[in-house]
Amino acid sequence: MGMSLDQSALEALRKPVAEARGLPNAAFVDPDFHELEKQTVFSKSWVFAGRKSEVPKQGDIRLAEIAGEPLIIVRGRDGAVRVFYNVCPHRGARLVTEDRRGTRIMTCKYHAWAYDLAGRLRTRPHFNGPGLHDEKAGSTECVSLFEVRTDFWHDGIFVNLDGKAPPLPEYLAPLDRQAEGFDISQFAYADTVSGRFNCNWKLAVENWSDVYHVFAVHPGLNQMMDQGQRTGADGDGNLIYFRWRYDEEFLSRDPLPRVQGLEGSARTLAFNGHLYPGLAISFHPTMFLFWDFKPIGHDRTRLDLHLYYVASAAHDPDHAATREGKAKYYTGLNAEDEEVCRLMQEGRQARGYDGGRFSPFWDRGTLHFANLVAQSIT
Numbered sequence: 001m002g003m004s005l006d007q008s009a010l011e012a013l014r015k016p017v018a019e020a021r022g023l024p025n026a027a028f029v030d031p032d033f034h035e036l037e038k039q040t041v042f043s044k045s046w047v048f049a050g051r052k053s054e055v056p057k058q059g060d061i062r063l064a065e066i067a068g069e070p071l072i073i074v075r076g077r078d079g080a081v082r083v084f085y086n087v088c089p090h091r092g093a094r095l096v097t098e099d100r101r102g103t104r105i106m107t108c109k110y111h112a113w114a115y116d117l118a119g120r121l122r123t124r125p126h127f128n129g130p131g132l133h134d135e136k137a138g139s140t141e142c143v144s145l146f147e148v149r150t151d152f153w154h155d156g157i158f159v160n161l162d163g164k165a166p167p168l169p170e171y172l173a174p175l176d177r178q179a180e181g182f183d184i185s186q187f188a189y190a191d192t193v194s195g196r197f198n199c200n201w202k203l204a205v206e207n208w209s210d211v212y213h214v215f216a217v218h219p220g221l222n223q224m225m226d227q228g229q230r231t232g233a234d235g236d237g238n239l240i241y242f243r244w245r246y247d248e249e250f251l252s253r254d255p256l257p258r259v260q261g262l263e264g265s266a267r268t269l270a271f272n273g274h275l276y277p278g279l280a281i282s283f284h285p286t287m288f289l290f291w292d293f294k295p296i297g298h299d300r301t302r303l304d305l306h307l308y309y310v311a312s313a314a315h316d317p318d319h320a321a322t323r324e325g326k327a328k329y330y331t332g333l334n335a336e337d338e339e340v341c342r343l344m345q346e347g348r349q350a351r352g353y354d355g356g357r358f359s360p361f362w363d364r365g366t367l368h369f370a371n372l373v374a375q376s377i378t
Helices: 007-013 031-039 168-178 201-208 219-224 248-252 264-268 317-347 364-377
Strands: 047-051 061-066 069-075 081-085 121-123 149-153 156-160 187-197 234-236 239-245 269-275 279-283 287-297 300-310
Touching: 007 364, 031 287, 031 364, 047 061, 047 069, 047 287, 081 149, 081 156, 149 168, 168 234, 168 239, 168 269, 187 287, 187 317, 201 269, 201 287, 201 300, 201 317, 201 364, 219 248, 219 317, 234 364, 239 364, 264 269, 300 317
Parallel strands: none
Antiparallel strands: 047 156, 061 069, 069 081, 149 156, 187 300, 234 239, 239 269, 269 279, 279 287, 287 300
16 A cells, blocks of 8 residues: 555545545554655645744743644744744754743853744854853844744634645634534633543544443443433534533532533534544533544553633632542543553554544544545645
8 A cells, every 4th residue: 555545545545434534554553654644634734833822921831742743832922822943053963951030141051052932043152252142143144043934713722734734714614614602712721631542643532532432441430421411423524523412410510610602402512623633622612622542652642631610710719629529530541541552553453454434423524534545644
């Protein structure tokens, strides 16, 4: 198959869901395939890079990495958030080595070239010889950090490495269509739960939108759901989405305040959308969640789950125990998923596996996702 997909694999993906086959094993176990995805899937799309709330004040800097490329998220003196490649334009040294607060100048450790928070070169010590400093570098020559195309949605920072993706509103359009009516402006950031999956990133995000496994893997989540209201995931452009309803009795015991303005059946609705490639978003009556899946190897994935609550509850001491309980719950939920994802990664070593079988009721979204990957790399 090489580093891409052959014609037979593409034809198998494009069949009706009851007859189709998924991505071949190499897509999950081959390091070369992973390298291809870094250059295509993650470089050509909008990718979630972090939260604006991680850099709340001017001079705050946060390290990030997308597709193996080092980045820095910087809050400037003008209040704007910018993203740069974390590299000095002089000789290519990594510029920032740790998260920072209240920084005024970014100075390279190699030759001490210094840059302001907007990425502009400010000084070059001894540039013209011993003791002959270039202290007006920014006004005499156009040298600056390499800025990455960046846009924002809610608290999310999105980057596009190749600079050629459609505008972010177009990328978010399917989410706007399918999640119409959810008002995320009422939410504020509260906490992050992080973990690792010993599997390829695609298995982790496939599992996230797989409602079918809840019966067997997640007893706690299974109790929350209205048994008659859950469905499989569907696809809409770059979005894989599904809805389910809370059991009303269960939800009534949640002490967190609900979003204002929810009417009728919307008061118990949970909307879940996976924005290709690796960001999942959950809307709940009392919560809003960013699930950020990032590959850290061909068989390892990092998950950062960012939890938001209705603003009054995000930091209110009266809700501290509830927030702690939610974080503990999601830590356990992710551990349940990690085990089955690891088993899938191990199973994909079996040469007899041919891409799998799909349930027409549950697996439409999984097949849609596989076709999005195929489109990205071919």
